[in-house]
Amino acid sequence: MSADLVVDLTIFVLSLLVGFEVISKVPATLHTPLMSGANSIHGIVVVGAMLIAATARGWAGYLLAFVAMAFATANVVGGYAVTDRMLRMFRRRPAAPAPAPASAPEVEQR
Amino acid sequence: MSAFDATVHLVYVLAAAGFVIGLHLMNSPATAARGNRLSAASMAVAILTTAIVLGHDGAITLTGILVLVAGAAAGGAAGLYAARRVAMTAMPQLVSLFNAVGGGAAALLAVHDLTGPATAPTRVAVTGALDILIGAITFTGSLVAAGKLQGWVPGQPITPPGGRALTVLLAAGGLGGGVWLAAQPGSRIALVLLTIAALGFGITMVLPIGGADMPVVISLLNAFTGTAVAMAGFVLGNPVLIIAGALVGASGGILTKLMADAMNRSIGSIILGGFGTGDTAVPVGAGGAAVREVSADDVAIQLAYAGKVVIVPGYGLAAAQAQHEVAELADVLEGRGVEVTYAIHPVAGRMPGHMNVLLAEANVPYPQLKEMDEANPDFARTDVALVIGANDVTNPAARRPGNPISGMPILDVDLARAVIVIKRSMGHGYAGIDNELYTSPRTGMLFADAKKGLAALTAGVKTLVG
Numbered sequence: 001m002s003a004d005l006v007v008d009l010t011i012f013v014l015s016l017l018v019g020f021e022v023i024s025k026v027p028a029t030l031h032t033p034l035m036s037g038a039n040s041i042h043g044i045v046v047v048g049a050m051l052i053a054a055t056a057r058g059w060a061g062y063l064l065a066f067v068a069m070a071f072a073t074a075n076v077v078g079g080y081a082v083t084d085r086m087l088r089m090f091r092r093r094p095a096a097p098a099p100a101p102a103s104a105p106e107v108e109q110r
Numbered sequence: 111m112s113a114f115d116a117t118v119h120l121v122y123v124l125a126a127a128g129f130v131i132g133l134h135l136m137n138s139p140a141t142a143a144r145g146n147r148l149s150a151a152s153m154a155v156a157i158l159t160t161a162i163v164l165g166h167d168g169a170i171t172l173t174g175i176l177v178l179v180a181g182a183a184a185g186g187a188a189g190l191y192a193a194r195r196v197a198m199t200a201m202p203q204l205v206s207l208f209n210a211v212g213g214g215a216a217a218l219l220a221v222h223d224l225t226g227p228a229t230a231p232t233r234v235a236v237t238g239a240l241d242i243l244i245g246a247i248t249f250t251g252s253l254v255a256a257g258k259l260q261g262w263v264p265g266q267p268i269t270p271p272g273g274r275a276l277t278v279l280l281a282a283g284g285l286g287g288g289v290w291l292a293a294q295p296g297s298r299i300a301l302v303l304l305t306i307a308a309l310g311f312g313i314t315m316v317l318p319i320g321g322a323d324m325p326v327v328i329s330l331l332n333a334f335t336g337t338a339v340a341m342a343g344f345v346l347g348n349p350v351l352i353i354a355g356a357l358v359g360a361s362g363g364i365l366t367k368l369m370a371d372a373m374n375r376s377i378g379s380i381i382l383g384g385f386g387t388g389d390t391a392v393p394v395g396a397g398g399a400a401v402r403e404v405s406a407d408d409v410a411i412q413l414a415y416a417g418k419v420v421i422v423p424g425y426g427l428a429a430a431q432a433q434h435e436v437a438e439l440a441d442v443l444e445g446r447g448v449e450v451t452y453a454i455h456p457v458a459g460r461m462p463g464h465m466n467v468l469l470a471e472a473n474v475p476y477p478q479l480k481e482m483d484e485a486n487p488d489f490a491r492t493d494v495a496l497v498i499g500a501n502d503v504t505n506p507a508a509r510r511p512g513n514p515i516s517g518m519p520i521l522d523v524d525l526a527r528a529v530i531v532i533k534r535s536m537g538h539g540y541a542g543i544d545n546e547l548y549t550s551p552r553t554g555m556l557f558a559d560a561k562k563g564l565a566a567l568t569a570g571v572k573t574l575v576g
Binding site (some may be wrong): 004012013016017018023026030032034035038041044045046047048049051053055056060064069070076082084086087 | 177196378
């Protein structure tokens with residue numbers, strides 16, 4: 001087992017634990033935007049697509065790189081755009097009839 | 111490690127920290143939009159850094175650059191178009207499609223690395239095989255899930271030809287091919303076996319699951335994609351892919367569990383088919399007890415003279431895209447001095463928070479939306495509870511043991527002085543059982559599509575009581 005692999009495994013396990021902690025305290029209201037937000041983060045695969053394009057040689061390699069890049073970019077761009085669109089709806093109407101009760105979560109004012 | 115490499119590494123760590131903090135900010139409605147922007151900015155930094163690395167190394171060919179630009183243009187345009195144009199009700203399918211392409215891209219990275227001129231070292235072979243296995247399952251599984259929600263694939267559970275045997279065979283093929291590929295990284299036959307078996311397994315895994323369970327499946331596949339991306343990070347030796355992938359893998363797993371818990375089901379029972387019945391047509395009045403059918407005009411008058419009305423939206427509201435109609439009815443009632451709130455069950459609709467997103471789209475003020483714990487004590491002093499296309503989440507049978515929904519938290523709609531249910535038919539919810547609420551003497555059934563029914567109520571309130 002190489003030193004690199006040990007380091008990578010450490011990073012992997014710690015990141016898993018961070019992921020569990022970061023998510024465990026979310027109101028149900030935000031589950032859908034949150035899933036969408038997490039969805040756009042796995043668009044980081046776009047970095048990998050860029051890296052394989054650098055080592056690609058021959059039409060098969062380029063084809064793989066092209067499809068991977070198109071898939072990954074769709075994930076990133078679409079993911080963030082749609083999450084933003086959802087979250088922009090969580091705003092108060094200009095003439096909200098009553099102030100939120102103390103127990104209700106505060107909403108961003110725009 | 112050169113100064114350049116070290117800088118790049120540190121910037122990647124910074125981006126990864128941005129993802130973690132961004133995701134954390136999304137825990138509360140007040141900071142969620144900021145969190146998403148921070149996450150997007152971190153993504154931009156990571157992409158820009160990678161572009162600089164490619165330029166610095168000078169290893170990329172001109173063709174490679176053109177391929178990247180073309181791929182980014184095609185994917186970016188498609189993603190942006192879909193994100194801007196899709197209806198809010200179709201959000202779950204879109205997330206599923208993004209899972210499909212994310213998982214597909216992750217699998218392709220490993221395919222590329224394992225088919226390169228040099229034989230891959232064991233570390234790459236093992237994680238690469240896992241990457242292809244998970245990524246390919248996610249790809250086809252997410253496409254089937256999206257198809258089910260969109261109605262392109264029938265929503266009811268489908269047993270694939272060959273039934274469970276085929277699924278088991280494909281699973282065995284995928285695992286066998288994976289082990290073979292890990293042991294013999296150069297083997298093309300192993301690669302093809304693994305890929306085809308995993309793609310097939312993705313289909314046969316999701317097909318037998320009913321449409322109502324798709325949100326949980328999509329959330330699970332979201333976690334799968336994250337894990338596949340982390341595996342791709344191992345293959346490429348890139349820490350930011352490992353961190354971001356693991357982050358999504360873990361958080362997606364937690365979300366999946368939260369969703370399944372809210373429905374009082376285990377993830378295992380959903381994947382294995384659960385009660386697997388889906389909607390079945392049941393004649394009106396089934397189960398012996400008769401239901402009381404009411405007309406829109408009667409309900410309109412009842413609502414107009416109520417002091418407090420609680421609206422309970424469910425999947426029927428989302429399916430009929432009636433969020434604007436319900437908001438209009440609430441506005442008209444409020445104009446008459448009626449107190450109107452919405453009671454939101456955690457799994458109402460297709461995803462947790464789905465109702466909130468829909469109603470927010472129709473400009474319903476956020477403070478009017480009450481979560482279950484906040485809403486339940488209010489039902490006893492509610493004049494009319496208006497249930498719109500919600501079924502199992504209102505069924506009092508959940509309070510008794512011995513039925514499929516026993517123990518599921520429900521909205522205490524039956525405690526209201528009067529209950530009006532807008533529903534198209536007496537069809538069952540995903541649990542496939544009769545809803546005792548419908549046969550209660552306090553309940554009136556308004557058989558209509560949610561959109562038309564609500565429009566008729568609004569018109570009724572306006573014309574009948576002015």
